[in-house]
Amino acid sequence: MDNLKPPEFLMIPGPTPVPKDILEIIARPPIGHRSAEFSNILTSVSKNLQALGQTESDVFILTGSGTLAMEAAIANTVSPGTKVLSLVTGVFGERWVSIAKAYGAEVERLDYTAGTAVDVSQLANKLKEDKSIKIVTITHNETSTGVINDLRQIGHLVRQHGALSLVDAVTSFGAINIPIDEWHIDVLVTGSQKALMLPPGLSMIFFGNRAWTAQATCKSPRFYLDLTRCKKSLAANSTPFTPNVSFICALQKSLELIQSEGIEKVQARHLKLRTMLRAGLRSMGLKLFVDDDSASPTITAILPPEKLNVSDIRQALKQDYSIVVADGQDSLKGKIFRIGHMGYVFERDILMTLASLQAVLKKLGRDTTAQPAIKAAVQAAGKAK
Ligand SMILES: Cc1ncc(COP(=O)(O)O)c(C=O)c1O
Incomplete structure (x- = not known):
């Protein structure tokens, strides 16, 4: 069983x-x-x-x-x-x-x-x-x-x-x-x-x-x-x-x-999720693939930390926390990983993903757990309208 x-x-x-x-x-x-x-x-x-x-x-x-x-x-x-x-x-x-x-x-x-x-x-x-x-x-x-x-x-x-x-x-x-x-x-x-x-x-x-x-x-x-x-x-x-x-x-x-x-509130929720996720990822020292000006409210692409590879990160997130994130596509395969935050997704899901990602990176040898990713995300949620 x-x-x-x-x-x-x-x-x-x-x-x-x-x-x-x-x-x-x-x-x-x-x-x-x-x-x-x-x-x-x-x-x-x-x-x-x-x-x-x-x-x-x-x-x-x-x-x-x-x-x-x-x-x-x-x-x-x-x-x-x-x-x-x-x-x-x-x-x-x-x-x-x-x-x-x-x-x-x-x-x-x-x-x-x-x-x-x-x-x-x-x-x-x-x-x-x-x-x-x-x-x-x-x-x-x-x-x-x-x-x-x-x-x-x-x-x-x-x-x-x-x-x-x-x-x-x-x-x-x-x-x-x-x-x-x-x-x-x-x-x-x-x-x-x-x-x-x-x-x-x-x-x-x-x-x-x-x-x-x-x-x-x-x-x-x-x-x-x-x-x-x-x-x-x-x-x-x-x-x-x-x-x-x-x-x-x-x-x-x-x-x-x-x-x-209401579509305005739905949009505001997606914008807030984007802001929270980006603040949390940045506070962990991760590099984002897209500048703030053109960052999608529904999907965020991230570069893996040096010496770590995308497939190990994805696999550990799935195995240890049952969270599925996406690889890059075509020429970006293995170069970025992508977190979707569209539709039936809420602040809890962003916090859960950030915390799980920190745990996974630590397991893979890149300890960011001293970085206040959750705090940064929560603060960003407070600021984001
Ligand atoms: C922007 C965009 N256009 C088109 C498609 C294609 O849609 P489908 O895979 O449902 O055919 C996708 C799928 O992910 C998409 O993200």
Whole structure:
């Protein structure tokens, strides 16, 4: 028999912890997707998603992970030869490039050093220089490095230029307030397993009027991802294919939870968690991968102390304290580790992670236990509004 252990706690950037109320809904027997009961739930979930995004855009729920919604965004707006500008701050900016190329786009890119954000004035110049850019892809929160981009300014510039903005808000929507219309965002995608506090399996795509205009002449082949089908079905309070009914019922609960806390307070909680974690890590002498100015409110990347390696730190955290943190991705694998703090995450979880990390580093030969990491985090919580 296995020894009794504490439950595994996910401090990774998705999947994230799921509230018990949501798990209970998922465990219920599924209801029919053509039933009046489900139609009512779908209508209410769609309205609540629009309310959370403060938008008049249509919103569709797709059964598949965030990348599916990214592909839907491209398949409905990009024709072979369309000029796309991709703002690449890491792995997920690169994903837009790969999908757009798969659909035959002519992709130009602005690349940024890992750990830095999009340079908005460089973007402004690029857009001024090149009037042929029709679409700009943006990663709001670059999960691979822990960088948040200035979506408000970027959305404004892209609209001024007249291009369409396609925004990946997979690890920001639901944690950060994104007023989609006010920020001039044409298409925004997100996923269930991040700040929306559900397991992986659903993605959502907001699709505005200007995107529909582009869609009408878009020549890319599509069937399952043809949003015209979704729009027609949604007008009849339904979906074109069998959706993940259990998760959509659970999403109703998740949106209620966010609504009852209020998105401003949800955002303030995430900002506070970021501040606490960064203060605690710094007080332990650890180096953070991203400067304060562009540090993500939902994910923090950390350099391992000299002579220690990331896999040992991760393994010891999991083995000794059942806390799971993430490695770096691609070229950053083994160079940084990442702590996710999005969705169903609270101050207690930050303090627990900091204390466990200190214990693990001590075990691995780097004693920081004399450093007041918890005190620094608690003080930062008091200061952070
Ligand atoms: C910023 C960002 N975009 C896109 C994705 C892709 O989402 P999925 O793995 O759900 O397809 C992720 C996943 O972590 C992400 O963090």
